Amino acid sequence: MLIAINKFLQLKFKNKEKILYAKLKIYNYLLKFCENINVEYIKNICNNSKNKILLYTINSKLDSNYNNEIIGFIIFRIIKNSSSNIKINILLLGIHRKMRFYGYGFTLLDEFVNMYKKNKKLEIILLSVKSSIGFYVKNGFTLTNTKLKENTETTDDCKIMIKIY
DSSP states (O other), X not given: OEEEHHXXXXXXXXXXXXXXXXXXXXXXXXXXXXTTSOHHHHHHHHSOTTXXXXXXXXXXXXXXXXXXXXXXXXXXXXXXXXXXXXXXXXEEEEEOGGGTTSSHHHHHHHHHHHHHHTTSEEEEEEEEOGGGHHHHHHTTOEXXXXXXXXXXXXXXXXXXXXXXX
């Protein structure tokens, strides 16, 4: 199940000031899901109001007793949304290191696609670190020479990938 970060924080905290503070520091929480990604990159994309953050839980219902229930997340931005197609840039997708290699990354991505596809052509573009390219290839993504307009983490190990549904 995917849950918006705002809803998660409302379940966790009842005080509005604590919710706002937690939202500003959410990157600290996400670090445990992506130890191979630059901390400043995570901080920047978490603090950009154009980006959306969804948390992933394997439970069908999430309540205030959330301990150890969140096992992944996805940060993305909708680039284009028309009546016939939608284009999304996935900025970061992570699964907790103890939960990797059980298929949860595939399930998270599948739920995400189903959330946005809905009778539209869906195009997803992302920048993958070298260690994650195999995961995306198994999910049908292909390497591309398309350029990303956004400032992204750029290293020689990162590759731009795309998939059209």
